[in-house]
Amino acid sequence: xxxxxxxxxxxxxxxxxxxxxxxxxxxxxxxxxxxxxxxxxxxxxxxxxxxxxxxxxxxxxxxxxxxxxxxxxxxxxxxxxxxxxxxxxxxxxxxxxxxxxxxxxxxxxxxxxxxxxxxxxxxxxxxxxxxxxxxxxxxxxxxxxxxxxxxxxxxxxxxxxxxxxxxxxxxxxxxxxxxxxxxxxxxxxxxxxxxxxxxxxxxxxxxxxxxxxxxxxxxxxxxxxxxxxxxxxxxxxxxxxxxxxxxxxxxxxxxxxxxxxxxxxxxxxxxxxxxxxxxxxxxxxxxxxxxxxxxxxxxxxxxxxxxxxxxxxxxxxxxxxxxx
Amino acid sequence: xxxxxxxxxxxxxxxxxxxxxxxxxxxxxxxxxxxxxxxxxxxxxxxxxxxxxxxxxxxxxxxxxxxxxxxxxxxxxxxxxxxxxxxxxxxxxxxxxxxxxxxxxxxxxxxxxxxxxxxxxxxxxxxxxxxxxxxxxxxxxxxxxxxxxxxxxxxxxxxxxxxxxxxxxxxxxxxxxxxxxxxxxxxxxxxxxxxxxxxxxxxxxxxxxxxxxxxxxxxxxxxxxxxxxxxxxxxxxxxxxxxxxxxxxxxxxxxxxxxxxxxxxxxxxxxxxxxxxxxxxxxxxxxxxxxxxxxxxxxxxxxxxxxxxxxxxxxxxxxxxxxxxxxxxxxxxxxxxxxxxxxxxxxxxxxxxxxxxxxxxxxxxxxxxxxxxxxxxxxxxxxxxxxxxxxxxxxxxxxxxxxxxxxxxxxxxxxxxxxxxxxxxxxxxxxxxxxxxxxxxxxxxxxxxxxxxxxxxxxxxxxxxxxxxxxxxxxxxxxxxxxxxxxxxxxxxxxxxxxxxxxxxxxxxxxxxxxxxxxxxxxxxxxxxxxxxxxx
Numbered sequence: 001x002x003x004x005x006x007x008x009x010x011x012x013x014x015x016x017x018x019x020x021x022x023x024x025x026x027x028x029x030x031x032x033x034x035x036x037x038x039x040x041x042x043x044x045x046x047x048x049x050x051x052x053x054x055x056x057x058x059x060x061x062x063x064x065x066x067x068x069x070x071x072x073x074x075x076x077x078x079x080x081x082x083x084x085x086x087x088x089x090x091x092x093x094x095x096x097x098x099x100x101x102x103x104x105x106x107x108x109x110x111x112x113x114x115x116x117x118x119x120x121x122x123x124x125x126x127x128x129x130x131x132x133x134x135x136x137x138x139x140x141x142x143x144x145x146x147x148x149x150x151x152x153x154x155x156x157x158x159x160x161x162x163x164x165x166x167x168x169x170x171x172x173x174x175x176x177x178x179x180x181x182x183x184x185x186x187x188x189x190x191x192x193x194x195x196x197x198x199x200x201x202x203x204x205x206x207x208x209x210x211x212x213x214x215x216x217x218x219x220x221x222x223x224x225x226x227x228x229x230x231x232x233x234x235x236x237x238x239x240x241x242x243x244x245x246x247x248x249x250x251x252x253x254x255x256x257x258x259x260x261x262x263x264x265x266x267x268x269x270x271x272x273x274x275x276x277x278x279x280x281x282x283x284x285x286x287x288x289x290x291x292x293x294x295x296x297x298x299x300x301x302x303x304x305x306x307x308x309x310x311x312x313x314x315x316x317x318x319x320x321x322x323x324x
Numbered sequence: 325x326x327x328x329x330x331x332x333x334x335x336x337x338x339x340x341x342x343x344x345x346x347x348x349x350x351x352x353x354x355x356x357x358x359x360x361x362x363x364x365x366x367x368x369x370x371x372x373x374x375x376x377x378x379x380x381x382x383x384x385x386x387x388x389x390x391x392x393x394x395x396x397x398x399x400x401x402x403x404x405x406x407x408x409x410x411x412x413x414x415x416x417x418x419x420x421x422x423x424x425x426x427x428x429x430x431x432x433x434x435x436x437x438x439x440x441x442x443x444x445x446x447x448x449x450x451x452x453x454x455x456x457x458x459x460x461x462x463x464x465x466x467x468x469x470x471x472x473x474x475x476x477x478x479x480x481x482x483x484x485x486x487x488x489x490x491x492x493x494x495x496x497x498x499x500x501x502x503x504x505x506x507x508x509x510x511x512x513x514x515x516x517x518x519x520x521x522x523x524x525x526x527x528x529x530x531x532x533x534x535x536x537x538x539x540x541x542x543x544x545x546x547x548x549x550x551x552x553x554x555x556x557x558x559x560x561x562x563x564x565x566x567x568x569x570x571x572x573x574x575x576x577x578x579x580x581x582x583x584x585x586x587x588x589x590x591x592x593x594x595x596x597x598x599x600x601x602x603x604x605x606x607x608x609x610x611x612x613x614x615x616x617x618x619x620x621x622x623x624x625x626x627x628x629x630x631x632x633x634x635x636x637x638x639x640x641x642x643x644x645x646x647x648x649x650x651x652x653x654x655x656x657x658x659x660x661x662x663x664x665x666x667x668x669x670x671x672x673x674x675x676x677x678x679x680x681x682x683x684x685x686x687x688x689x690x691x692x693x694x695x696x697x698x699x700x701x702x703x704x705x706x707x708x709x710x711x712x713x714x715x716x717x718x719x720x721x722x723x724x725x726x727x728x729x730x731x732x733x734x735x736x737x738x739x740x741x742x743x744x745x746x747x748x749x750x751x752x753x754x755x756x757x758x759x760x761x762x763x764x765x766x767x768x769x770x771x772x773x774x775x776x777x778x779x780x781x782x783x784x785x786x787x788x789x790x791x792x793x794x795x796x797x798x799x800x801x802x803x804x805x806x807x808x809x810x811x812x813x814x815x816x817x818x819x820x821x822x823x824x825x826x827x828x829x830x831x832x833x834x835x836x837x838x839x840x841x842x843x844x845x846x847x848x849x850x851x852x853x854x855x856x857x858x859x860x
Contacts, residue, residue: 042378079510082513084371084510085533094534165575166570272570
């Protein structure tokens with residue numbers, strides 16, 4: 001197991017490097033020049049040439065990438081062209097907000113998907129199944145921003161400002177700013193609507209998948225055996241059927257992290273949250289290559305690590321699985 | 325007799341009522357001290373070096389953290405800021421400012437003549453790369469006469485010196501020499517409070533990009549009793565729907581720039597909201613490229629006419645007669661703008677209505693196109709570039725496309741993001757026509773750097789030196805009546821040559837909660853919180 005984990009961890013390095021390289025090349029292929037955005041009203045071609053040279057932007061792409069990589073090896077993620085702030089510091093400030101959003105939206109997704117899938121599978125072709133399937137279909141079809149706007153209209157405006165429409169309150173002890181009203185309750189209020197907006201679509205996908213797996217599993221012989229042994233329905237479903245049906249679902253959950261990061265960009269923008277998603281989109285719009293690289297590196301790392309965790313979870317769900 | 329006593333009783337009642345009500349009424353208008361103003365910006369602040377950062381959002385911070393020599397009121401009068409008085413020499417070459425004695429920077433150092441010289445010299449230094457530098461072209465030098473007197477010597481008379489110092493972009497923002505020399509440019513760009521030291525009513529407390537910007541009252545501000553607020557907290561809400569929701573829920577007190585598309589909805593949702601707008605000072609234009617580099621090298625001085633719009637007949641057919649400005653205003657702005665072909669929007673100093681030069685006339689447009697060789701046998705097609713910064717740009721582009729079809733021309737819309745647009749236009753890239761609203765203009769003079777023949781910001785790249793000569797004459801003319809005549813000449817010249825193709829003014833809105841008091845809409849650039857107080 002230890003060897004397996006080590007091997008996988010080593011495998012992460014080329015994967016992440018590949019992603020950062022692709023992003024590096026793609027960003028430089030996108031029309032637009034960070035120096036134009038940086039100089040703004042003071043733009044002058046002669047100044048622009050000097051600024052490009054000072055940032056090494058006049059070098060060939062491979063040389064630029066090698067420089068970036070060299071700095072990264074020394075723990076230097078670069079500094080923003082626009083603000084001069086260290087990229088690592090900026091992404092670390094924003095990471096907790098996005099992590100919390102992603103974890104909670106996944107929790108929302110599971111809280112909806114697991115019961116809906118179980119009901120749908122156990123009562124196949126009944127009104128309960130049809131309801132769960134239809135809701136899942138609707139959830140898949142509606143984009144995050146639309147659900148987000150609906151939630152805003154209902155909970156922030158319609159119900160007299162029951163929940164805040166935007167902004168962020170940090171968890172106690174995590175506030176990166178000097179002026180900050182951190183509180184658990186405030187944090188819960190701020191994260192609820194974005195987590196639902198982001199989680200509903202995932203819930204729909206997981207419901208459909210888990211329902212199909214459950215249908216397959218509950219017809220297997222070991223479930224029949226469990227029932228024949230006289231076990232009540234509850235342990236049969238939760239212990240024997242669900243645990244095995246979760247394996248493909250967990251795989252998809254790992255892959256869904258990527259979609260959640262993408263969805264976080266939309267949801268964070270809509271709810272004006274100071275997370276990694278808004279950081280990434282701002283960086284791309286401003287062509288702040290250093291910040292985009294930092295964003296890509298961190299999200300790539302999050303994605304591959306999450307998938308490693310998912311793979312390791314298999315051993316818990318199915319003890320027959322062994323890694324060597 | 326009873327009649328007389330009843331009148332007397334009524335009179336007494338009125339007097340008593342007035343005596344009782346007077347303090348109450350007065351109390352309702354007496355500013356209250358304290359409180360936090362929660363402000364929403366639609367875009368992120370680029371960075372916090374006020375002398376170099378682009379964008380309105382930075383400017384709105386700069387004019388609260390910083391102070392200058394003079395300010396301008398909404399009706400165009402100049403009032404002293406750090407300067408208590410000033411006078412100009414008869415030849416218009418010397419501006420002498422007498423400074424107030426009690427003005428301090430936030431680090432406790434005095435705002436003296438040396439500090440003024442330091443700040444202007446910094447702006448004029450090419451190494452600073454300030455967007456304000458071109459505005460100081462007329463300045464020869466700055467001299468310290470004594471600690472409280474500073475003199476600006478000009479190379480030639482400049483009629484808009486005070487306008488420039490007060491309100492061209494941020495106006496002159498004075499920097500503490502001590503803090504500026506002690507800390508680096510990077511420190512200021514990052515918004516480190518000890519590095520961003522001005523002399524305005526609020527001092528910077530912190531800026532977390534993507535999070536919030538906090539300013540607090542500067543207790544030693546030179547105007548006694550001001551500011552009223554304890555604190556201003558600014559955060560960015562990019563989505564107008566979220567912004568409206570936050571406003572409706574009372575989470576924010578002030579929206580510094582509100583999307584014109586959503587004004588009616590916000591009004592309906594919040595009947596008590598203060599929706600503020602003012603004179604139209606921002607031009608909404610459909611610019612046409614006039615020349616292209618002959619050698620294919622961007623920004624080359626060797627120019628050739630643009631394949632489509634290099635021909636004045638085509639520019640006039642499309643931009644002058646082919647565009648129905650009234651229809652655009654009706655569709656894109658629901659009538660809340662003025663169709664305006666002149667380059668100086670209707671709310672700008674010395675503006676002239678030259679709409680008569682370009683009446684919407686499809687027949688004339690077709691005739692000019694035919695004269696230029698276009699027609700059914702050789703249809704004209706061009707690319708209409710627009711960007712994603714404001715949704716209204718795309719609406720206007722769509723209407724223009726439809727209007728072009730009416731005169732047999734095909735306009736293909738290309739939608740790009742703002743940086744790509746800037747990159748293409750500033751770097752002399754390939755484009756035919758674009759829709760944009762550029763920036764607020766306080767005077768026609770401030771438009772020179774967007775439209776003379778030499779500026780990088782003159783996107784159409786016309787190379788007509790006459791524009792430079794006209795602008796120079798206008799800026800140097802000290803007689804207001806003569807200046808007005810030159811202003812007319814400039815505006816007619818630009819329309820006749822279609823170097824600048826205006827559609828209308830671009831409306832600008834600010835929105836405040838009913839409890840936000842004391843705020844006066846000045847101009848798009850000018851957002852001051854020093855007299856704001858909260859009545860709640």
